[in-house]
Amino acid sequence: MIEEKIFAGHKTCYGCGVACKKNAEVKDGPFKMEKGPGPEYETIATFGCMCLNSSIESIAKANEICNRNGMDTITCGSTIAFAIECFENGLITEKDTDGIRLTWGNSEAIVKMTEKIARREGFGAVLAQGSLKAAEHIGGNAADFLTTVKGLEAPMHDxxxxxxxxxxxxxxxxxxxxxxxxxxxxxxxxxxxxxxxxxxxxxxxxxxxxxxxxxxxxxxxxxxxxxxxxxxxxxxxxxxxxxxxxxxxxxxxxxxxxxxxxxxxxxxxxxxxxxxxxxxxxxxxxxxxxxxxxxxxxxxxxxxxxxxxxxxxxxxxxxxxxxxxxxxxxxxxxxxxxxxxxxxxx
Ligand code: SF4
CATH class of the missing domain: 1.10.599.10 (Aldehyde Ferredoxin Oxidoreductase Protein, subunit A, domain 3)
Incomplete structure (x- = not known):
């Protein structure tokens, strides 16, 4: 799927034979992005698996937004997954999320919320503080959905x-x-x-x-x-x-x-x-x-x-x-x- 839909060449740090980096490009559609650094494992797992999101183009786009705004993709993807779980459990509604239906696998909502976090706009300003602070803001049993230790969201190694x-x-x-x-x-x-x-x-x-x-x-x-x-x-x-x-x-x-x-x-x-x-x-x-x-x-x-x-x-x-x-x-x-x-x- 990655090769067919977003792969745009290998990249490497100077002189490294491993060359673990991949470029990505999305030529058209709602997640169009210029050729640039592609999502790595952690990013695909947070914006993909954690959010039940199967659109690799949307993951590449969310990754690009994070990169351009200096945001960590583990924290951002995990925080959006946390917010989706709060939404799905009725702790927040579209009134809280500026009209965005934060449901599992809603790739357009995931990318929109990533943009709002980057701009600290509306509900994005709540999530921009990370999931621990967002759980305090949301209340109820939101803390049950956290994956944080000392306020940092866990990476994708169980x-x-x-x-x-x-x-x-x-x-x-x-x-x-x-x-x-x-x-x-x-x-x-x-x-x-x-x-x-x-x-x-x-x-x-x-x-x-x-x-x-x-x-x-x-x-x-x-x-x-x-x-x-x-x-x-x-x-x-x-x-x-x-x-x-x-x-x-x-x-x-x-x-x-x-x-x-x-x-x-x-x-x-x-x-x-x-x-x-x-x-x-x-x-x-x-x-x-x-x-x-x-x-x-x-x-x-x-x-x-x-x-x-x-x-x-x-x-x-x-x-x-x-x-x-x-x-x-x-x-x-x-x-x-x-x-x-x-x-x-x-
Ligand atoms: S393994 Fe990847 S990140 Fe590490 S030096 Fe090589 S290309 Fe760079």
Missing amino acids: PRSAHGYGLAYAISPRGACHEASLTFEAEGGTIFIPEIPELSSDLPEGSEGRAELNVAAQDYGMFFSNCAVFCNLGGMPLNATQAINLVNYVTGFDYTLEEVLAAGRRLWYLKRGLTNLFGARAKDDRLPRRLMTVLEEGPTEGSVPDMDRMLAEFYELRDFDSDGVPTKKVLDQVGLPDLAALLHQS
């Missing part, structure tokens, strides 16, 4: 299929984000780092070992994705030795695995501490009810992450107090005494 994702979403500093660590690549089997046992072992299905996996994926991921800025897709084939060698060749430094893991760990604690300073506590390290609902059919039938177990193990490994704040001792150990002083002032 923690019921891989429980480590659930822990990764819950404890990520910026909320439910699949780029916050390498947990997704490690548990999903797309990276294999033989130098780090937790990132190269076969885990049984379920929640066992996911706390250790997350800690290792955070420490190494902070180095790999945040400090060295490797692309998580293009960099997948690299093991740790190759990645560190590349950094050393370019910088002239002589980093070891232990040093990059120490830097990654320090960076992770810095982010966590800043999140704590903004007010996040243990109560915020939780998945929304929607993602903890047991499905009665399909590939993830009967499977939900054991969040209590994983969080307890993770807090112990990271040396958090019961409120979700790293202890002074661990912050001093990783080289963040100023942060320790701010978080433990008494």
Whole structure:
């Protein structure tokens, strides 16, 4: 469908052999758009599957609107899906939505609402704040339809299929984000780092070992994705030795695995501490009810992450107090005494 209806050529970042990007173009019809960056997986899943929308042209158009206005497609598509569920359940009507029938699969309404969000116009101004704020505005049981952690809409990787994702979403500093660590690549089997046992072992299905996996994926991921800025897709084939060698060749430094893991760990604690300073506590390290609902059919039938177990193990490994704040001792150990002083002032 993509190839027939919107595909307009491959694109790549400079020198990358993976070339994951696709251009899209819609030549005519209500979703006409000039040739430009096409929708990727997350965008197709949010504006498509989440909204029960089968029009790939409308997804390409919504993607173009988001790109041109600096809007994240996961948040925008998920927020519109949330609004559709509110509409379908009678929590909002056409009076609230400026006359737009926000029903499942209504591709024209989805694109119109994307435009209104971009312009903060009418009901678009409510949705432009994201689904968490919109749920507060709408009231009733709207919060039941949220997929947010710390206010950020979850990406299209279901923690019921891989429980480590659930822990990764819950404890990520910026909320439910699949780029916050390498947990997704490690548990999903797309990276294999033989130098780090937790990132190269076969885990049984379920929640066992996911706390250790997350800690290792955070420490190494902070180095790999945040400090060295490797692309998580293009960099997948690299093991740790190759990645560190590349950094050393370019910088002239002589980093070891232990040093990059120490830097990654320090960076992770810095982010966590800043999140704590903004007010996040243990109560915020939780998945929304929607993602903890047991499905009665399909590939993830009967499977939900054991969040209590994983969080307890993770807090112990990271040396958090019961409120979700790293202890002074661990912050001093990783080289963040100023942060320790701010978080433990008494
Ligand atoms: S894999 Fe990464 S570096 Fe390569 S084209 Fe895609 S985004 Fe760019």
